[in-house]
Every structure is written in C-alpha cells, then in structure tokens.
Amino acid sequence: MGDFGKNAEAALASAKLRGNLRRAMDGLMAKRGAQFADADEWSRLRALGTNVRRRSLARLPELLRKLEETCTANAIQVHWAETPAEANQVVLDILRRNGAETVVKGKSMVSEEMHLNGYLEENGVEILETDLGEYVIQLAGETPSHIIMPCIHKNRDEIAKLFEDKIEGAAYTEDPAELTEIARKALRRRFAEAGAGVTGVNFAVAETGTLCLVENEGNGRMSTTLPPVHIAVMGIEKVVESLEDVAPLLSLLTRSATGQGITTYVNMISSPRRADDRDGPREVHLILLDNGRSSIHADADLRPTLQCIRCGACMNHCPVYSRVGGHAYSSVYPGPIGKILMPQISGFACYGDLPGASSLCGACVDVCPVKVPITDILVQLRARLEKTKGLSLGSVAWTGWKIMHASPGLYRLVTRVLGLVGGLIPRCAPLLRAWTRVRAKPRFAPKSLHRLAREGGFDHE
Amino acid sequence: MAGRTYPAKPEAVYFFGTCLVDLFYPQAGLSGMKLLRREGLRVVFPKGQTCCGQPAYNNGRFADARAVARQQLRLFPKPIPVVLPSGSCAGMMRKHYPDLFAGTPDEAAARDISERVFELSEFLVHVLKADFTDLGAPVKVAWHGSCHSQREMGVREEPKTLLRGLANVELVELERERECCGFGGTFSVKEPAVSAAMVADKTADIGNTGAETVVSGDCGCLMNITGALEKQQSPVCGRHIAEFLWERTDG
Ligand code: SF4
Numbered sequence: 256m257g258d259f260g261k262n263a264e265a266a267l268a269s270a271k272l273r274g275n276l277r278r279a280m281d282g283l284m285a286k287r288g289a290q291f292a293d294a295d296e297w298s299r300l301r302a303l304g305t306n307v308r309r310r311s312l313a314r315l316p317e318l319l320r321k322l323e324e325t326c327t328a329n330a331i332q333v334h335w336a337e338t339p340a341e342a343n344q345v346v347l348d349i350l351r352r353n354g355a356e357t358v359v360k361g362k363s364m365v366s367e368e369m370h371l372n373g374y375l376e377e378n379g380v381e382i383l384e385t386d387l388g389e390y391v392i393q394l395a396g397e398t399p400s401h402i403i404m405p406c407i408h409k410n411r412d413e414i415a416k417l418f419e420d421k422i423e424g425a426a427y428t429e430d431p432a433e434l435t436e437i438a439r440k441a442l443r444r445r446f447a448e449a450g451a452g453v454t455g456v457n458f459a460v461a462e463t464g465t466l467c468l469v470e471n472e473g474n475g476r477m478s479t480t481l482p483p484v485h486i487a488v489m490g491i492e493k494v495v496e497s498l499e500d501v502a503p504l505l506s507l508l509t510r511s512a513t514g515q516g517i518t519t520y521v522n523m524i525s526s527p528r529r530a531d532d533r534d535g536p537r538e539v540h541l542i543l544l545d546n547g548r549s550s551i552h553a554d555a556d557l558r559p560t561l562q563c564i565r566c567g568a569c570m571n572h573c574p575v576y577s578r579v580g581g582h583a584y585s586s587v588y589p590g591p592i593g594k595i596l597m598p599q600i601s602g603f604a605c606y607g608d609l610p611g612a613s614s615l616c617g618a619c620v621d622v623c624p625v626k627v628p629i630t631d632i633l634v635q636l637r638a639r640l641e642k643t644k645g646l647s648l649g650s651v652a653w654t655g656w657k658i659m660h661a662s663p664g665l666y667r668l669v670t671r672v673l674g675l676v677g678g679l680i681p682r683c684a685p686l687l688r689a690w691t692r693v694r695a696k697p698r699f700a701p702k703s704l705h706r707l708a709r710e711g712g713f714d715h716e
Numbered sequence: 717m718a719g720r721t722y723p724a725k726p727e728a729v730y731f732f733g734t735c736l737v738d739l740f741y742p743q744a745g746l747s748g749m750k751l752l753r754r755e756g757l758r759v760v761f762p763k764g765q766t767c768c769g770q771p772a773y774n775n776g777r778f779a780d781a782r783a784v785a786r787q788q789l790r791l792f793p794k795p796i797p798v799v800l801p802s803g804s805c806a807g808m809m810r811k812h813y814p815d816l817f818a819g820t821p822d823e824a825a826a827r828d829i830s831e832r833v834f835e836l837s838e839f840l841v842h843v844l845k846a847d848f849t850d851l852g853a854p855v856k857v858a859w860h861g862s863c864h865s866q867r868e869m870g871v872r873e874e875p876k877t878l879l880r881g882l883a884n885v886e887l888v889e890l891e892r893e894r895e896c897c898g899f900g901g902t903f904s905v906k907e908p909a910v911s912a913a914m915v916a917d918k919t920a921d922i923g924n925t926g927a928e929t930v931v932s933g934d935c936g937c938l939m940n941i942t943g944a945l946e947k948q949q950s951p952v953c954g955r956h957i958a959e960f961l962w963e964r965t966d967g
Pocket residue numbers: 511562563564565566567568569570591592619622623624625626627
C-alpha cells in the first residue's frame with residue numbers, strides 16, 4: 256500500500272507548496288471556466304466527445320487492427336507491447352538499430368508509465384526532455400506532479416534558482432520570457448544532434464493512420480521532424496475511428512486542459528519523410544502499449560476509465576489534489592484520474608490506498624469533458640478492494656453496523672442507549688481520535704428524532 | 717433541480733429523517749416535519765426507518781448497503797413523495813438505489829422510490845412554493861451546500877432562494893461555495909490531514925464573509941464545519957436549514 260496519507264500530511268505542511276498550487280489551480284479553473292461559459296455549448300460538445308470515446312472503446316479491437324493496417328500502409332511501423340518492459344525494449348531496439356545515442360523527448364505520460372528515461376539511461380542512451388515543464392523536472396531530478404503541467408508545484412523563483420545552478424552560463428532571472436529563452440537556447444542545438452525523437456500521441460485515427468499530437472512550444476514538432484527517427488508511444492485506448500472524431504475531442508482537450516481554444520501546434524503525423532518532403536524523419540514507429548488496459552476494457556464497470564483524454568481538469572478542480580499536489584500520490588498519474596487508473600494498471604498492492612483518499616465530492620465529474628464517472632469507479636474499486644480483504648476489525652464493525660441498521664427495533668434500542676451514554680465515549684476511541692484532531696466531539700441528542708416525532712404527534716407508522 | 721418535473725402539492729408525504737439527524741440533529745428533522753405540516757401536509761414518519769445505507773455503499777460494501785437499504789424500501793408503500801432533510805441521503809436513494817438493486821427482486825421498488833425522493837428545500841420551493849414570513853432578528857448568514865446535494869440532487873439554488881426570501885436575513889456567498897468541506901463520511905477519519913485542511917479552508921472562508929451563522933442542508937457537513945468552528949472557538953454557529961427556517965418563522 257502507498258503512503259498517500261503520510262505524503263499528504265507532509266505536503267500540507269509546506270505553505271509554499273500550498274500557495275503555489277492554489278494560485279496555479281485557481282488560474283487554470285478560471286481559464287477553463289471562461290472557455291465553457293456557455294452551458295449549452297458545453298453540454299452539447301461534451302455529449303459529442305463522450306459519445307466518440309464510448310463508441311471508439313466499444314470497437315477498440317477492430318479500430319486497433321485498422322490502425323495497424325493504415326499506419327503500415329503509410330510506412331509507420333507499428334509495434335505492440337503488453338507491458339512497459341516490452342515497450343522499453345522495443346524503443347531500445349529501434350535506437351540501437353539506428354545507432355542513436357541521444358534522444359529528445361516531447362511530453363508523454365505513457366513514457367512515464369514505462370519509466371523510459373531511467374531505462375534508456377541505464378542502457379547508455381542520453382534522453383533529454385524538451386517540453387519546458389518536463390525539462391525543469393528532469394533538471395531537478397523529480398517526476399511530474401501534473402499530467403499537463405509537470406512542474407506546476409514549483410514557482411518562478413524555484414525555477415530561476417534551478418536554472419542558475421544547473422544550466423551553464425545561465426544568470427538568475429525570474430522573468431518568464433527570459434527563463435524560457437534560457438531553456439530554448441540550451442535545448443535547440445540538441446534537437447539537431449539527436450538520433451531519435453520520442454513523443455506521446457493524443458489521438459490516433461484508425462481510418463487514416465494519423466497520429467495527432469498537440470503542444471504549445473514547438474518542441475513536439477521539432478522532436479517529430481528533426482531527428483532521423485521518430486518513436487511515438489501510445490496507450491491502446493487512444494484510438495478513434497475517423498478524423499471527424501478528432502475535432503470535438505481536440506476542442507474539449509485544449510479548452511479543459513489549459514483554457515486554450517486551440518494549442519499553438521497541432522501535429523498530424525501520417526508518414527515518415529516522403530521523397531518530395533523537405534523535412535521529416537526517415538522512420539516513424541508507433542508503439543501501442545497495453546499495460547493493463549485490455550483487462551480494464553474487458554470489465555464493464557471499469558471500462559469508462561479508458562474514456563479519459565488526459566486533460567487534467569479533474570486534478571485542477573480536485574479539493575484534495577489542489578491541496579497536496581501530485582507527488583503525494585507517488586504515482587505516474589495523480590489526482591482523480593490517477594486514483595482510479597493507478598490501482599487498475601499497477602495493482603492494489605501499491606495503490607490500494609488511493610481509491611479511499613477521496614471525499615467523493617464529485618468536482619472532477621462535473622468538469623470531466625468526456626464524463627468519466629470517477630466517483631462511481633472509486634466506489635467500485637473500493638468494493639473490489641474490500642473483496643480482497645479477509646476478516647478484520649473493520650469488516651466486523653461493518654457487519655455490526657449492518658445488523659443494527661437492518662433491524663429497526665435493535666436500531667431504536669441502540670440509538671436510545673447512545674443518546675443516554677454516547678457522550679461518555681472518550682475522545683481517544685477509534686475514529687473519534689482522528690475526528691477530534693481539529694473538531695469538537697459530536698454530541699448525541701438526548702432524544703432521537705424517532706422520539707420527537709412520536710411526541711410531536713406525527714404519524715409514526 | 718433544473719430538468720426535474722415536480723408533482724402538484726400532495727396531501728401527505730413520508731419523512732425520512734436519516735440516521736445522522738436521528739442521532740445528532742433531531743431538531744433539524746423535527747423542524748423539517750413541522751414546516752411541512754404547517755403547509756397543510758400530513759407528515760408520516762415511518763417507524764422502521766434507520767439509515768439509507770450510504771456509509772456502506774460509499775465504502776464499497778455493497779451487500780451491507782443493500783441489506784440496510786432493503787429495510788428502507790418497505791417503508792413507503794403509498795405513492796406519495798418521500799422528503800429528506802439531507803441532499804446526500806436523498807442522492808443515495810435517488811441516484812444509487814436503482815443501481816444497487818439492479819437485477820434483484822427489489823429493483824422495481826428501488827426505482828419507484830428513487831422517483832419519489834425529494835430533498836427538503838427543493839420540495840419546499842418547487843412543490844409547496846413555500847413563502848415564509850420572517851419573524852427573526854436581522855442576521856447575516858452564509859450558505860454551504862453539500863456536494864451530493866449539488867451534484868447528485870442538482871439542488872443548488874433552492875436553499876438560497878428560501879434564505880433570500882427571509883426579510884431579515886442577509887445571505888452572503890462563500891468565495892468557494894462549491895468546494896467540498898472535507899467531510900466525505902469515512903474520508904474525514906481515513907484521511908484526517910487532508911480533511912482537516914479542507915475544513916480549515918472552509919471555516920476560514922465562512923469567517924471571511926462576516927456571517928454569524930452558517931446554514932446547511934446536510935448534517936454531515938454541519939457536524940464537520942461546526943465541529944471545527946467550535947474547536948477554533950469561533951463565534952460563528954451552524955444551523956440546519958430546516959431548523960433555521962422554523963426558528964425564524966414559528967409564530
Ligand atoms: S478523467 Fe476526465 S477530467 Fe480527468 S484527465 Fe481524464 S478526461 Fe480530463
């Protein structure tokens with residue numbers, strides 16, 4: 256089991272982190288809110304997008320086969336990987352075959368799932384993050400704390416300090432434009448030198464064999480055009496049927512994620528360099544990673560998890576995430592989507608505590624552009640987790656609770672006793688201890704509503 | 717809630733008090749029943765009622781939840797509305813009962829009840845079109861709507877409409893009105909640190925408005941918020957909306 260509770264407590268103790276997060280989340284929420292000010296338009300577009308995702312998942316095996324066919328026809332080489340380890344191996348094989356010793360990488364959460372950076376470094380390949388946020392994270396030796404804005408937990412002066420320390424010749428500056436310029440200079444020449452570029456994929460179109468990738472910095476475009484080899488890694492659920500399907504999803508994605516009507520770059524990759532192309536890689540590879548997705552897909556109650564388009568809105572609006580930040584989850588995907596996805600792809604042994612770490616408030620469900628029923632899935636996962644547990648103090652307590660509340664006579668007797676002596680339960684009793692850390696003890700009423708109703712002359716039938 | 721069709725005013729209603737009200741806030745329940753009776757309704761309080769089953773349901777203990785919920789299914793045989801002084805428990809019955817009993821012999825009963833369930837303030841506003849005469853002293857109040865009331869029952873504006881209808885009540889809005897107070901049932905004790913941070917922010921928000929009273933429609937939130945206010949020795953007090961309305965309008 257993970258350490259969410261402990262990590263959260265530590266994160267909450269940092270006023271700086273809380274300030275950074277609050278400011279950032281408020282900004283993101285406001286931007287998204289402005290994009291969807293028209294409630295009718297939001298609900299129409301959302302219904303459309305949700306429908307696309309559901310329809311795609313309903314035909315997932317068929318669409319994947321089609322995608323393989325069309326990509327192959329476009330000279331994009333398709334590789335299937337069941338596990339992250341297999342996917343890593345495929346990447347390494349491609350790099351070795353092409354003699355690539357350095358790799359530039361555009362932002363990709365699937366590559367985080369694979370822990371690709373560590374793997375390549377162990378195998379003597381240098382890998383450089385080129386998304387500004389990811390670059391910061393790599394310099395700091397951390398992991399992303401958000402799926403869209405990896406270094407959202409850091410503020411400007413932390414980044415300024417980091418650049419000053421880690422980048423040769425960089426002077427301390429807190430000016431965002433200057434910071435970007437420093438990173439850009441450090442990165443630029445590396446694109447040209449790199450033996451391969453690795454990126455993620457936002458959507459893949461089965462009918463046309465097109466890989467769609469959105470970004471704001473141009474690093475995605477450079478990673479996919481300058482190096483001689485482009486390797487795209489993608490979770491198998493990201494396939495849609497047609498180009499028309501992409502339009503509503505793109506709009507929902509960028510507006511939900513960063514509050515942008517459209518990103519600065521929208522890359523549609525449909526082949527390696529052709530004879531008359533002026534640029535582009537010699538080889539394009541698509542790695543389709545399963546990593547537990549097939550089993551999620553096979554389970555009707557859990558399948559909607561795969562509808563997710565990774566916009567991050569659920570974390571931006573989550574009262575838990577916005578207080579503790581992404582690192583508290585010790586997971587690749589944090590926040591509400593992480594709470595449902597991580598236990599499913601990596602198991603309860605590591606992430607069994609995540610489904611419980613939610614008040615089920617539903618703020619995430621409100622804003623999810625493709626209606627992933629996050630709270631329902633949380634409850635569903637809690638149920639599955641319960642089934643894995645044997646007899647425990649908790650299960651005995653629940654059985655007692657059930658017997659009491661399924662027998663009205665017993666219930667009235669117990670509540671009557673609690674009304675009389677419940678106040679004597681000490682503060683240090685289980686549950687009450689946690690409760691009274693910051694709250695007064697609840698007071699049992701001397702007379703229950705059952706009694707008051709009877710005494711008040713209400714029909715008590 | 718927008719989109720829900722409300723029935724005409726009935727002659728009688730069932731009242732489901734909820735376990736939290738029964739144990740900790742019976743005056744809130746009694747006030748709700750009195751408000752309904754004063755509008756001319758016969759209010760039936762089924763004796764066999766205990767708990768809607770939500771605590772077990774939310775913890776993934778579906779069988780336990782079903783056992784307890786099944787006991788409640790038998791309590792409302794007549795085709796009249798079931799009114800609850802809780803948006804959260806109303807949400808459990810309205811949204812989750814049909815799923816909980818899907819494929820069981822009780823499915824039809826669960827669906828039937830889910831159609832007839834109303835949260836108190838929405839019932840007062842939409843079905844009874846209640847209009848209250850405020851007899852209380854001037855007071856500044858803040859409203860906190862529970863997450864499930866807002867998101868499962870779609871009840872957002874109704875309680876505020878009722879509060880605004882009181883001549884001597886000044887309603888002030890919280891800066892983060894829609895944000896969870898950190899209760900979440902067992903969440904508050906399973907993740908005490910996060911829950912504590914959430915309720916601290918909520919009470920600070922309430923404090924910043926200058927409100928003297930915080931009113932809510934759910935006793936879980938109320939227990940959390942007023943428990944924290946009390947521990948902080950804040951002068952702000954909390955009231956369930958039924959009790960608040962009754963206290964100010966009972967002549
Ligand atoms: S679950 Fe929904 S809101 Fe969260 S990242 Fe996925 S698509 Fe976005």
